[in-house]
Structures are given as structure tokens and as C-alpha cells.
Amino acid sequence: MPQAGGVPEMWFARPAARAWTCAPVPAGAREFHASLPGYAPTPLIELPRLAAELGVGRVFVKDESSRLGLPAFKALGSSWAVHRALAERSPADALTLVAATDGNHGRAVAHLARLLGLRARIFVPRGVHPDAVAAIAAEQAEVVRVAGSYDDAVREAAAVPDAILIQDTAWPGYERIPGWIVEGYSTLCAEIDERLSPDLVVIPVGVGSLAQAVVAHYRSRPAGRAPALLAVESTAAACVMESLVAGEVVSVATGETVMAGLNCGTPSSIAWPYLRDGLDAAVTVADADAVRAAGDLAALGVSAGPCGAASLAGVRAALTGDGAGQRRAALGLGPGSTVVLLSTEGSAANPTPGGHVMTSPDTITVNGERLWRSLMDLAEVGAYDDERSGLRGVNRLALTDADAEGRRLVIRWMEEAGLAVRVDRMGNIYGRREGSDPAAAPVLTGSHLDSVATAGAFDGCLGVLGGIEVVRTLDERGITTRRPIEVGVFTEEEGVRFGTDMLGSAVAAGRLTQEYAHALTDRAGSTLGGELTRTGFDGTADVLLGPPHAYVECHIEQGPVLAEHGVEIGVVTGVQGISWQEITIHGRAAHAGTTPTHLRADAGLAAAQIIVRLRAMVDSGEYGDLRATVGHLAVHPDLTNIVPARARLTVDLRNPDDAQMARAEEALAAFLRSLEGIQFTTRRMARTGYVPFDEDVRKTIAQAADDHGLAHISLLSGAGHDAQEIAALSPTAMIFVRGEYDGISHNPREYSTPEACAHGVDVLATTLLRLANRD
Structure with missing residues (x-):
């Protein structure tokens, strides 16, 4: 396949990350998942062609396109979190599960609610693919569309009373349930350990919960060479990248991206210390690179949505193009290294508009x-x-x-x-x-x-x-x-x-x-x-x-x-057709008190008669769907006690039927000719047909x-x-x-x-x- 690398959109590296250590993730999630109907470790698929392209020994894709009956890894975290949350509630409680989502997390929460006989209310921000929204609704969840960003959707979900918020991002005051979600994700890493010891793990990042789980897993192991960990974000929502550069949590204004599950503006509060200290590097990628990567994975037999394919797009940006030698050194990679790409979703979870064969998505939303x-x-x-x-x-x-x-x-x-x-x-x-x-x-x-x-x-x-x-x-x-x-x-x-x-x-x-x-x-x-x-x-x-x-x-x-x-x-x-004309009426100035009405040539009166006549033409219905407006009217000399000598007005006619418009124009002209004792001139200002x-x-x-x-x-x-x-x-x-x-x-x-x-x-x-x- 053609190479698609290049200089990263943004790149950040932390040299001491592999020396950092942390406490291990609490046990229990893996055993819980193993007890669920339909559980099986997801495949690690080796792709030699990608290894050759990237100049490394082996490349594996952790394929999460089918996980516990859903097309993404999110079921690991939400199932464990819901299990822990329900254990603290009375079985008699009538419960509603609430979540905000860019697609996969909300679908997983809705799926669990349906299986457990609970209600689900899922808040969806702008830009989520219609198929992903339909999949959530198909789980019998109430879908609430939010006009704003993912962060806006989270705020609306968190405000719902009398419900259990199952959210995969944390903030001060809301950290227990997001912590359980992270624990659930650790099952994915345990499955990798059973097959191989990677030198690099590449992680798509939204708020950073999955990356927190990966960092906590690999930075808490007691012995052995720690792998390098590379985070990949969309250029439209690079909140982790901006936070790493700033050295503190930074919220960013997100754009729109086909990588909907990564379209997040603020890192999770509990994830941030792990990301700050435990990530070796971070890179951002454009939509076109993620779409291309999804197509390349599809050609190799791996179903991946644009979020899942972001890991391939990110490793390409890191290991190819100008400056690749320095980036490889930062990641500690050599020609014999083993790379694992976390493909977090299948194409069914978040379809690339038009399919993977396209060079660009054809349904886009703006900032x-x-x-x-x-x-x-x-x-x-x-x-x-x-x-x-x-x-x-x-x-x-x-x-x-x-x-x-x-x-x-x-x-x-x-x-x-x-x-x-x-x-x-x-x-x-x-x-x-x-x-x-x-x-x-x-x-x-x-x-x-x-x-x-x-x-x-x-x-x-x-x-x-x-x-x-x-x-x-x-x-x-x-x-x-x-x-x-x-x-x-x-x-x-x-x-x-x-x-x-x-x-x-x-x-x-x-x-x-x-x-x-x-x-x-x-x-x-x-x-x-x-x-x-x-x-x-x-x-x-x-x-x-x-x-x-x-x-x-x-x-x-x-x-x-x-x-x-x-x-x-x-x-x-x-x-509709538009006819503009200016009519100037020439009367005769006279004293308002000494000139009898029947002896006047009142330009102002003639202007009023024209206005009344136009309204009568509209009301008659004889001229189709006619609209008539006098938008400008001025009289001269415009003094209280003088009969106007001149009046100037504009007439705006509108009609979707050109023949009816012509009839209306002729009727107006005939009415002008009928006015006694008055002279007038007309000037065509504009005339366009339907x-x-x-x-x-x-x-x-x-x-x-x-x-x-x-x-x-x-x-x-x-x-x-x-x-x-x-x-x-x-x-x-x-x-x-x-x-x-x-x-x-x-x-x-x-x-x-x-x-x-x-x-x-x-x-x-x-x-x-x-x-x-x-x-």
C-alpha cells in the first residue's frame, strides 16, 4: 500500500516517562468481564505489511470491532462501572442511567440499561454520525440532541436529577464512577499481556480515560522493560496535547471531526496526572489521515472506524517523514521493535461517511x-x-x-x-x-x-x-x-x-x-x-x-x-419576480388654509391613493400571489401648512408568476393615468423575472x-x-x-x-x- 506518513500536526515528547511508576489498577474487573455471557479476548492481528512500512519488527492491531456484542471497547468500562454503581443501590429502585457521548460510550451504557431493564437517557452533541445516533436509539434509549460540543453534552447530562450518571470523564466532585470505568478498560491491557510484550502501545485519546488505564497498567508492573506509550488526538480537539505543552489541564474549543469519539475539549481530572507523567509522547492527526488509515486497515482485513484508525495515522506521523529519526529515538524504537495499535472501534461504531474507499469524508460539520x-x-x-x-x-x-x-x-x-x-x-x-x-x-x-x-x-x-x-x-x-x-x-x-x-x-x-x-x-x-x-x-x-x-x-x-x-x-x-419603480407625482403647491379642496392638485393625496390602490390589487386576488409595498415616500416642500407640490414614492412588487406580474404593472400604470389634475413620471429601478x-x-x-x-x-x-x-x-x-x-x-x-x-x-x-x- 502507498505510504501515507508525514510531519505530525503537533508532537510532544517526555524523556523520563518510562521511569515513572504508579500504583496498580485495583483488581476485579477482568474476572467480572470473564463471567459475562459472550466474553472472549479480542484479537491481536499481526500486519507484516505495516511493519515493513513503518520500519519496525512487528505490528499488531488490537481489534475492538466486536466487544461484548458491541462494535467498540467502551463496553469494558461501562459494564464494570454500572456493576459497581448498582451494587450500591437497592434492587427496588427505579433507575435511569444517564451519559453524554460522541457515540460508543453512550451506546454501551444504553445497551447495558436495556439488558438490565433500566431506562437510559443519552446526550449527544453536534457532529455525531447519524448512524451512531440511530444505534443508540435502537437500544431503546432516550436520545437528547445537544446543539453544542461534547463538553456541553456532559454538562447537560450531569444536571439530570434522580439518575445515575455513567460518564467516562471526571472532574472535581465526580471521580468514583469514571475511576471504575478506567478499571474496566484495564482488561484490554491484560489481554495483550497474555500474547506479547510490546515496545510501543499507540492509544487514541479523547478525554484520556483509556490512556489512563494503559499508563496505569504498564507503569505499575514490578519488573521488565516498560513499553513506550504514544497518545494520538484529532487536530480538532487536542486538549491533551495542549495540556501537556502547558504543563497543566487546558480546555480547548473543539472543532468538528470524523473522529467523533476523540472530539473532547477537556482532559479527565483523574486521567491528567497519569497522562502528564506517564506518556512518552503525543501526536495529533488530521481527519484525512484517519480516514486513509481506516481504508488501509480495511484493505488488510481489519474493520476500524476513524477513531480506531487514529492509532495507525498517529504512528505513521511519528515514525515517517521529516524528523522521524528523533521521534523514533524518543520512543526508543529500533528495527526489531514490536508495536501494538489500539483500534478502539469497528467501522460499524462510527462509520466514515461514504465508506473507507473515499479519500475524504463527505458529511462535515463546521466549528x-x-x-x-x-x-x-x-x-x-x-x-x-x-x-x-x-x-x-x-x-x-x-x-x-x-x-x-x-x-x-x-x-x-x-x-x-x-x-x-x-x-x-x-x-x-x-x-x-x-x-x-x-x-x-x-x-x-x-x-x-x-x-x-x-x-x-x-x-x-x-x-x-x-x-x-x-x-x-x-x-x-x-x-x-x-x-x-x-x-x-x-x-x-x-x-x-x-x-x-x-x-x-x-x-x-x-x-x-x-x-x-x-x-x-x-x-x-x-x-x-x-x-x-x-x-x-x-x-x-x-x-x-x-x-x-x-x-x-x-x-x-x-x-x-x-x-x-x-x-x-x-x-x-x-x-419570485421583483419589480421596483420610482414614481414622482407633480401637483401644485398651495396654502393649506386658503385653497379649497376641490381646487387643489395635491401630490400627497395622489400618493395615498396609489398606496390604497396597491393594497386593493393584492386583496383582490386577480394578480396571483402578488405582494406590493411602498417603502419610501417623501413630499415637497414637506411643510405643515402647504399642500404638497411633489411626492416621490417607490413601489416594490413581487410575484412568482411573470405573466401576473406584467398584469399588475399594467394595472398600476392605468391607475396612474386615471388620476385627474396630476402629472407623474416613473423610473424603473429594477426588474427581474421569476x-x-x-x-x-x-x-x-x-x-x-x-x-x-x-x-x-x-x-x-x-x-x-x-x-x-x-x-x-x-x-x-x-x-x-x-x-x-x-x-x-x-x-x-x-x-x-x-x-x-x-x-x-x-x-x-x-x-x-x-x-x-x-x-
Whole structure:
């Protein structure tokens, strides 16, 4: 098989570890396990091909893919702990067992509860594979989904009253039961002793309970050469590594990883002294290395999930690549050494999405905490205190100083994420992550950063920052996609400052010309082209966008439909037609007290009549699913005692039927012509027809939501989005994220929860990954 080694993500070594000793693990667990129905030592499988690859004498895998009827080693600890805990309770007690889990531990607790006729309540954090969750539920346990991390799930489980918490991590005040779990794990080491004396034992590490058992076993033996002990963690959750480096317990913010059972943020309090003093070394590995190792073990006949395969990924990182000689010396290894890899789970316990044949997992979750921080940091750019609501709002009109500051911040984040950034002649920004085939058309995602004058923190920004977070996640997992992935920021999506919405994307897609856009002016007379130059965003890249392979935009819903249906994700079927026009009514100024009503040409009255007529058109039902809004109205001279000489108003019409939209526009024009004694002029501000979204991309989004366990519905977008412009170039669809407070938007009350944002970007990440790996 091809070698897959390389420099470790992180490496730590302690030279004196093999000289450290400790008290032996209390006896009793091995005899208890031997008494259980179905108990047998799990296999030690020798793999000569791995020994040759690693340059050692022998390599064995301790295969825990079938342990006491379950596909992971966790049954050893939970069975002993439950046995000890129940021995202290009255048989008449109606008991509930509670645990938090990334998969295997909770399933083991639920399995035992079912066998013993007890209730089980298992708390599951974000990111656990749906198959693993289903396996827990199949044990007749109540599954409680937690929106946060593993540590959050532990806190919720520990708060359950009138239950026995069977948790495999310890903290001050909760250490007896975790200690029994560690004792149970020692059976695994005793089984190894019956077959051989290893020179190196490689241990996957989450909170460190298994590693504590291994350290206690091998550092308490009275005689013989002590083996080296190597801990392996995921780069997304390296709490033991960070603690070893710091010399004290450190909690880390975890990311998301296919090594779900290792996705822990804080070492167990009772494990830490053993890990600190008894481990020879620790290494971290990326998801892609664990997935590759799982595939290699499968090819050699060993069933391993990504947590179990982490031991192979870790020993490869330690014994191959640059600096391997020093790392071998730290572990005391030579060409005749015997290595034991603890494969703690089978593939059935924590499936690698798509199977071991894949080069990368295709269902991924992002770091929701980091996504939220970036949203909140960006919300401070252009922030203001809203006097009416008392809330913090955002005012970043397109190409203002605030918008430019926000753009520069996002470009910095793009560059820090490794994206190659280009800016086109419309100020549109694109950050590119290369794929294995740079000539392939990219998969594009993105949205906008400009806002209305009274905005919240999420409109547009979620799509841009979500795209950057997807890139960060792919890099952390070591995933390379076939196609490049690009994150776009489009200029003047709102249309508030220069009067034409979706402006940057419309020019990029070729519907509007660059010359037309640059000549547009704001109310102060500043041109868009001039403001691009003033703010430094008059880029040099070609403004016409080459057709992407697909475009996917993640956006807040800006409405109440998702909340009304009680679902988390909207799969957007298309964008309804939009017609914007400005109507200027020319009447005649007159004194309010001396001019009889029947002699007036009142522009203000005509404006009111238009508003009433529009509502009557909507209520009639004659124009289909029409929506009509007058969002801006100004009269001149705007004085208390003068009949208005002029009124200017904007009319926003929306309709998913292009023919009905045309009928509504003509009906409004006919009504204007019917107004006596009034002259008017109209200016078309924007006009887009109904845009249906691509069925295949919509199906990909829906499948991604299903694979993340997120309820979803299909719905039409009532608002315009950049996606409707890019749809002219490539297959396109959108993901809607649920909002609070009836989905209010363009308002400081605009709010989507951290969990809702993370869920939406999880779906975005999986969708982009799948699209980017297609031919």
C-alpha cells in the first residue's frame, strides 16, 4: 500500500516517562468481564505489511470491532462501572442511567440499561454520525440532541436529577464512577499481556480515560522493560496535547471531526496526572489521515472506524517523514521493535461517511463557535445603537467607509484561511481554494456584506462568513476537493445606496454592464465608479464571471415560514419576480388654509391613493400571489401648512408568476393615468423575472440536511438574492436558515441563534464538498 506518513500536526515528547511508576489498577474487573455471557479476548492481528512500512519488527492491531456484542471497547468500562454503581443501590429502585457521548460510550451504557431493564437517557452533541445516533436509539434509549460540543453534552447530562450518571470523564466532585470505568478498560491491557510484550502501545485519546488505564497498567508492573506509550488526538480537539505543552489541564474549543469519539475539549481530572507523567509522547492527526488509515486497515482485513484508525495515522506521523529519526529515538524504537495499535472501534461504531474507499469524508460539520465569533466581530463594523429598540444595529451601505472596513476585514480572514483573493472592476471579491484539478470549473458560494441603514448582523454576512468557515474546516480536516471552491462577496446587493439591487452579481452575470453600474449615483450625487476608486475597491480582475460548476448561497430566511413549520433548514426552490419603480407625482403647491379642496392638485393625496390602490390589487386576488409595498415616500416642500407640490414614492412588487406580474404593472400604470389634475413620471429601478433554482443542487442540499439530521422544507424566496443573478450562469440553489422574532430582517432585531447558523453552514459545507468532488 502507498505510504501515507508525514510531519505530525503537533508532537510532544517526555524523556523520563518510562521511569515513572504508579500504583496498580485495583483488581476485579477482568474476572467480572470473564463471567459475562459472550466474553472472549479480542484479537491481536499481526500486519507484516505495516511493519515493513513503518520500519519496525512487528505490528499488531488490537481489534475492538466486536466487544461484548458491541462494535467498540467502551463496553469494558461501562459494564464494570454500572456493576459497581448498582451494587450500591437497592434492587427496588427505579433507575435511569444517564451519559453524554460522541457515540460508543453512550451506546454501551444504553445497551447495558436495556439488558438490565433500566431506562437510559443519552446526550449527544453536534457532529455525531447519524448512524451512531440511530444505534443508540435502537437500544431503546432516550436520545437528547445537544446543539453544542461534547463538553456541553456532559454538562447537560450531569444536571439530570434522580439518575445515575455513567460518564467516562471526571472532574472535581465526580471521580468514583469514571475511576471504575478506567478499571474496566484495564482488561484490554491484560489481554495483550497474555500474547506479547510490546515496545510501543499507540492509544487514541479523547478525554484520556483509556490512556489512563494503559499508563496505569504498564507503569505499575514490578519488573521488565516498560513499553513506550504514544497518545494520538484529532487536530480538532487536542486538549491533551495542549495540556501537556502547558504543563497543566487546558480546555480547548473543539472543532468538528470524523473522529467523533476523540472530539473532547477537556482532559479527565483523574486521567491528567497519569497522562502528564506517564506518556512518552503525543501526536495529533488530521481527519484525512484517519480516514486513509481506516481504508488501509480495511484493505488488510481489519474493520476500524476513524477513531480506531487514529492509532495507525498517529504512528505513521511519528515514525515517517521529516524528523522521524528523533521521534523514533524518543520512543526508543529500533528495527526489531514490536508495536501494538489500539483500534478502539469497528467501522460499524462510527462509520466514515461514504465508506473507507473515499479519500475524504463527505458529511462535515463546521466549528459553530468560530463562525459565531466571526459574525459578531463583523457586526461591530458599522455598528450603531438603535434608539427605538435599544438594540445594536448595523449600517454598512454599499461602498461607504464602514462597508470598506468590513470588506478589508473579510479579505484578511480569507487570506488567513489560505484563499487566493481577487477583486474585479465592480468591487466583487472572490477568495479561491484550489482543487486537485485547477482547470475544473469551481463551486462558488457567497453573498454580500453591504446592508440597509437599519440592519442586523446576519443578512448576507452568514453566506460570506459561512463560506470562509467551510474552507477552514476543509483545511483542518486535510480534505482536498477535485474542483476549486470560491467564496464571493458581491457589491451593492441591497440596492439602497445606488438604487439597483443585486448590482455586483448582475454585472458579473452579464445582465447589466459595468458602464451602466459605474454611472449610477447616490442621493448625494456620488457615482458608484467614483466610490469604488475612493474606497480602494476598483479592482483589476475581469468583471464577467466564468460560469461556475454550481453556486450555493446560505442566507437567513428573512421570514417566518421555517419557524411556522418547526424546521431548521429551507431548501429554496427559486426567487419570485421583483419589480421596483420610482414614481414622482407633480401637483401644485398651495396654502393649506386658503385653497379649497376641490381646487387643489395635491401630490400627497395622489400618493395615498396609489398606496390604497396597491393594497386593493393584492386583496383582490386577480394578480396571483402578488405582494406590493411602498417603502419610501417623501413630499415637497414637506411643510405643515402647504399642500404638497411633489411626492416621490417607490413601489416594490413581487410575484412568482411573470405573466401576473406584467398584469399588475399594467394595472398600476392605468391607475396612474386615471388620476385627474396630476402629472407623474416613473423610473424603473429594477426588474427581474421569476428565477427557478436547479433541481439537482436542491436535491444535494436536501440530502445534506437529511444526513445532518436536520428537518427541512422546500420554499420560494420572497426576497431577491445574488443567487438569482448567478443562476443565469450555472446550476444554483439556496439554503435558508431559520430566524427568530418571526424572521424579522433589515432591522436590529434580526437574529438567528448560534445553533441555527451552525446548522445552516453544516449543510452548506456538506453540499459544497459533494458538489466539488463531482465530475
